[in-house]
Amino acid sequence: xxxxxxxxxxxxxxxxxxxxxxxxxxxxxxxxxxxxxxxxxxxxxxxxxxxxxxxxxxxxxxxxxxxxxxxxxxxxxxxxxxxxxxxxxxxxxxxxxxxxxxxxxxxxxxxxxxxxxxxxxxxxxxxxxxxxxxxxxxxxxxxxxxxxxxxxxxxxxxxxxxxxxxxxxxxxxxxxxxxxxxxxxxxxxxxxxxxxxxxxxxxxxxxxxxxxxxxxxxxxxxxxxxxxxxxxxxxxxxxxxxxxxxxxxxxxxxxxxxxxxxxxxxxxxxxxxxxxxxxxxxxxxxxxxxxxxxxxxxxxxxxxxxxxxxxxxxxxxxxxxxxxxxxxxxxxxxxxxxxxxxxxxxxxxxxxxxxxxxxxxxxxxxxxxxxxxxxxxxxxxxxxxxxxxxxxxxxxxxxxxxxxxxxxxxxxxxxxxxxxxxxxxxxxxxxxxxxxxxxxxxxxxxxxxxxxxxxxxxxxxxxxxxxxxxxxxxxxxxxxxxxxxxxxxxxxxxxxxxxxxxxxxxxxxxxxxxxxxxxxxxxxxxxxxxxxxxxxxxxxxxxxxxxxxxxxxxxxxxxxxxxxxxxxxxxxxxxxxxxxxxxxxxxxxxxxxxxxxxxxxxxxxxxxxxxxxxxxxxxxxxx
Amino acid sequence: xxxxxxxxxxxxxxxxxxxxxxxxxxxxxxxxxxxxxxxxxxxxxxxxxxxxxxxxxxxxxxxxxxxxxxxxxxxxxxxxxxxxxxxx
Numbered sequence: 001x002x003x004x005x006x007x008x009x010x011x012x013x014x015x016x017x018x019x020x021x022x023x024x025x026x027x028x029x030x031x032x033x034x035x036x037x038x039x040x041x042x043x044x045x046x047x048x049x050x051x052x053x054x055x056x057x058x059x060x061x062x063x064x065x066x067x068x069x070x071x072x073x074x075x076x077x078x079x080x081x082x083x084x085x086x087x088x089x090x091x092x093x094x095x096x097x098x099x100x101x102x103x104x105x106x107x108x109x110x111x112x113x114x115x116x117x118x119x120x121x122x123x124x125x126x127x128x129x130x131x132x133x134x135x136x137x138x139x140x141x142x143x144x145x146x147x148x149x150x151x152x153x154x155x156x157x158x159x160x161x162x163x164x165x166x167x168x169x170x171x172x173x174x175x176x177x178x179x180x181x182x183x184x185x186x187x188x189x190x191x192x193x194x195x196x197x198x199x200x201x202x203x204x205x206x207x208x209x210x211x212x213x214x215x216x217x218x219x220x221x222x223x224x225x226x227x228x229x230x231x232x233x234x235x236x237x238x239x240x241x242x243x244x245x246x247x248x249x250x251x252x253x254x255x256x257x258x259x260x261x262x263x264x265x266x267x268x269x270x271x272x273x274x275x276x277x278x279x280x281x282x283x284x285x286x287x288x289x290x291x292x293x294x295x296x297x298x299x300x301x302x303x304x305x306x307x308x309x310x311x312x313x314x315x316x317x318x319x320x321x322x323x324x325x326x327x328x329x330x331x332x333x334x335x336x337x338x339x340x341x342x343x344x345x346x347x348x349x350x351x352x353x354x355x356x357x358x359x360x361x362x363x364x365x366x367x368x369x370x371x372x373x374x375x376x377x378x379x380x381x382x383x384x385x386x387x388x389x390x391x392x393x394x395x396x397x398x399x400x401x402x403x404x405x406x407x408x409x410x411x412x413x414x415x416x417x418x419x420x421x422x423x424x425x426x427x428x429x430x431x432x433x434x435x436x437x438x439x440x441x442x443x444x445x446x447x448x449x450x451x452x453x454x455x456x457x458x459x460x461x462x463x464x465x466x467x468x469x470x471x472x473x474x475x476x477x478x479x480x481x482x483x484x485x486x487x488x489x490x491x492x493x494x495x496x497x498x499x500x501x502x503x504x505x506x507x508x509x510x511x512x513x514x515x516x517x518x519x520x521x522x523x524x525x526x527x528x529x530x531x532x533x534x535x536x537x538x539x540x541x542x543x544x545x546x547x548x549x550x551x552x553x554x555x556x557x558x559x560x561x562x563x564x565x566x567x568x569x570x571x572x573x574x575x576x577x578x579x580x581x582x583x584x585x586x587x588x589x590x591x592x593x594x595x596x597x598x599x600x601x602x603x604x605x606x607x608x609x610x611x612x613x614x615x616x617x618x619x620x621x622x623x
Numbered sequence: 624x625x626x627x628x629x630x631x632x633x634x635x636x637x638x639x640x641x642x643x644x645x646x647x648x649x650x651x652x653x654x655x656x657x658x659x660x661x662x663x664x665x666x667x668x669x670x671x672x673x674x675x676x677x678x679x680x681x682x683x684x685x686x687x688x689x690x691x692x693x694x695x696x697x698x699x700x701x702x703x704x705x706x707x708x709x710x711x
Contacts, residue, residue, distance in 0.1 A: 063663045067656070094691045096665060185655040192662045217693070218675065225676040225686065319695045323681035332684075332695075433657040433700045435664070438686055438693040 004053040004165060006045060007077060007111065010089030011101050012060035013312075013439035015118040017041075018148035019089055020057045021448040023158070041455065047162040048155070053084070059353075062097070064104050065188070069361075070353045078109040085112045085165035087157060092123035092130070092145065093214070093440065095207050100199040106139060110171065112164040113141045116157050120145040122440075126211035135206045141170065149445055217312075217440045224316050234320055237313070241304045245297050245342075252296040260289030275487070279476060282537050287472020290533040291464050294374045298460055299453055301343040301374070305336070306452045310444040315436055326431055328416045329423025330367075331360040333436065338364070338415075341371040345582040347456075349589055357432040362595065363422060365586055369603055370415035370575065372408045375528040379573050380407055382532050386554035387566030410574050414606070467581070471526045472533065479537055492538060497522075511572065511608065512565035512615040527579050564619035571614045576607025630708070634672065634687070635701035642673035643706030645689075650703070657700065665690040672706060 010016040024043035045055035058077055059070040066072035077083065088105055090098035102115060117130070136143045142160040146153025223229050264281045308314050314336055322332025333355050341348030348368050352361045372380075381404075390400045478497035483489055492498050493515065501519030508518045520534040532553075539556045557566065587596040631646050645668050648658050658666075666672070666689055673688045684697045 062660070065659070065663070067660050096690050097692065100663075185659060188659050189662060192659065193667070196667060213688075213691075221676055221686070221693075225679070227677075227679040230679045315695070319676075319678055319684060319686060320680065322695070322697070323678055323683050431697075433654060434684055434695065434697050435657070435660060435700075436695045437664070438695055 003044075004051070004084040005082070006053050006055045006161065006165070007083040007086040008055055008057045008089065009074060009078070009086055009105060010060055010118075011062055011091060011094075011097060013437060014060065014089045014091040014094075014098070015148045016060055016089045017057060018445050018448055019087070019116060019118060019146075019154075020055065021445065021451045022148045022151055022154055024055055045158075048159055049162055051162070053165075055087075056083070061101075063101065064108055068354060068356045078105060078111070081109060081111060083111050085114075085161055087161060088113055088115045088141075090115055090117050092117045092120045092128060093126065093211065095128070095130070095203055095210075096199070099203050099206070100195065102139060103195070103199055103202070106141065106170070110169040112167060112170060114157060114160045114164055115139060115141060115143040116153075117143055117145045118148055120153065121147040121150050123211060126214065127209060128211035129208040131206050131208055135202075138202045138206065149443065214440045217438075220441050221316070221438070224313070225319065230320055234317060237304075237308070241301065241339075242342075244304070245300045249296040249300055253293045256293045256295070257289070260285055260292065264289075275480070278480065279473075283473050283476030283480075284469065286533045286536060287475065287530060288464055288469055290378065290536075291375075291468045291527065291529050293378070294529065295457065295460060297374045297377070298343045299457060302340075302456045303449060303453055305340060306449050307444055309336075310442065310448060312439045312441045315438045318436055319438060322434060328419040329363055329431075330419055331355055331357070331364070331431070332434060334360070334364040337368060338371055341368045341373060343374050345369055345371070345373050345579075346585045349582070349585045352589070360432065362590060363419060365590060365595070366422060366599060366602075367415040367419050369582060369599065370411050370418065372411040372574075373528075375579065376573050378529050378532045380404060380570065382535075382554060382557070383566050383570045383573075386557040387561075387563055387570075407570065407574060414574070463581075468527055468530070471523055471530060475523045475530065475534055476537065479534075492516075497538075510615070511611040512562070512568045512619065514561075514565075516560075517565075517569065525580055527581075528573070531573075562619065564615050567618050568611045568615035572607050572611040574607075575610055576603055631705040632707075633702045634674070634704040634706050635685070635698045637674040637706070639674050639676055639685075642671055642709050644709055645670050645672050645704060646707045647705045648703055649705065654700070654703070658703075661696075661700075661704075664694065665692060666704065671709060672704075 008016055008020055020041060020043070024045050041057045043055055045053045047053060058074045061067075061071035061074045063071075064075045064078065066075050078086075086109075088102060090102055092098070098117075106113065115135075117132070117135075123130075130145070132143050132145060142164065144153050144156045144160060146157055148154075224233050264285050267281045267285065268277055270277060305314075308317070317335050318332035321335050325332050325334055334352070336354075337348045337351040339348075340351050345368050348371070349365050352364045352368075355361045355364065384400050384403050388400050388403045390398055393399050393402065475497070478500070479492065479495055480489065481496060482494075493502065497519045498515065500522055501515035501517075504518035504521075505513075505515040508514075508521075513521070516535075516538050520531050520538060523530045523534055535557070536553050539553060539560075583596045583600060586599060587593055590596075632643075634643070634645075637643060645666055647668055648661075650658060670689055675686045675688055675693060677686075678684050678695075682698075684695045685701055686693055686695045687701075
């Protein structure tokens, strides 16, 4: 028998995810809903009686009349009755809104339900008092007051849930609102107003005492949203994020690199056939290890993102940046997707789901590949160390660091310029309206943070263990075969990879790329970072014939390529080869191959043009 | 849905710290779904609305408190929310 499925529903900022993390112990999975994949979690939930169910964290919504694609998921799930039970999370500090949402949900579905009146600790400290038994009578389902953050009241939630799903389905009143929204706006507003009256009378009966306003959040906002201090705070937070990402990550990255090369050395000493040694060391370990080093950076960026989201800062960042983003045609909400894209474009594109308007989603998705995802970092690092002298320039800054910063800036600026152009060309009508809640500031939950990070880490490691591993082996195979009749290696230009590179050479030579680079570019469409390990393999495979030992890759490249080629390749990486998983995500999220094709074409054109210009200019000046 | 009172003025004319009571919306058809969403989160005629902050860039969007929630909306939409002086 398959596991029973329990839905976790609630308004945004009601503490749904905190409750999810407090209730579940085991690992999360990405939940799939009919048609769309929403990056929302699903995990095992153990009931007091011992039965294990599956708890699904459905996207939050303000009402069942969906306004964003995200909210549509909830409406379909409830009306589709596909769950065996649900926990309705209500925010005790926002009784009006919570009661409205509660009524709407309970009317629309017959799924057995328990109401978790969350954030009760905060509500009580602000003076709210509820008549819970009256609320139970009005709602017709059990109500438990709890605090996901302090982990109080969680056991009763599970007990009552267990009882509810063992019992009969509830009686459903009406489909409310009509599932596919075929009422006129006039009918809608009348319905909402009538509904309000009903909700308001329940609220009056249930709320014994209303709480004081949230003055603490107001005081914090006076600084965070201040015309001067606000900008200061925002810049400081972004600066800290990137600082941590580059400096703090260095130690674990060095450790991972050291460990991988240690294992490689060990493999190379094993008494096994040369081909097997090469397979393990150059194929499996070089490829997988080369990607694994990003784990610390991705985790640091995501821990900042999760933390800022958890305390309630993200909505403020949208508030501060909305006007500026509007100048380049973007919605303020594009901030989070764009920031996530600095780790990886895939979660960035998925994060565009919270935008109400399709044009906002499309525009943001189109420019996301131009932000510098962490997979580009090792390529940049290698090429910069090879081709940019590390001299000290203005004010003690190092040129290499400045160039790195410049590459990030180039990506961002081209994204913004492109956004502005696309807006002018394609979206002539005005911006759709903005409505975003600025939630109360909350103490972050470290359990939630940890779970979120573990989830990210698992997604990444699965990718390393599957896509990257297979590709690394494939590339190794292309580089190592065919062999001569007696099994010896052929010169690299005679391998399959070499032949591919030679075929591409005529098209790439205007950019200053020879067949070796062409060969190394092919696998970057699967994963950009593979470039480094492919180059390492190409030159190690080649070099081993003569020296037997590989020198520093940066040094080899400096000798083999001119400066113009190195810089041209750097520029290529600002624009072009986005990975296949990004394109697959675009296709799935925007539900159209044409968007993926358009993005591929425009990014290629940009990359080719910019690299060509760089190569032509630099080769005229240098040499 | 338009309850245009003589003494009403647009929400966008309020300064931070000032408040009023919502009395209606100037609607055009293209924005109806948005104003329905406003109704749903609690921007109801008769409710008290207070302007809290203006965004550092361009003084747009603005943040307002309605019922127990704080929301950011842009000036363009704030111009279409009619309010009367608090206590009227």
